[in-house]
Amino acid sequence: MMIPIRCFTCGKPIADKYAKFKEEVESGKNPSEVLISLGFDRYCCNRMFLSHVDLFPQIKHYPRF
């Protein structure tokens, strides 16, 4: 699904940074360095980015119920 709006543990907003994170990682940068440059130094927030599986491109073709 889509990335959660806030970190589950500390509550820091993360969803607004996900597009930038994804763009930079897909361009070949190290995810760890990208997270530091975006201001995420806690591992609770880092796991939100690193463990997220973006399924929205697959499920957007199915109708809502």
Ligand SMILES: [Zn+2]
């Ligand atoms: Zn956090």
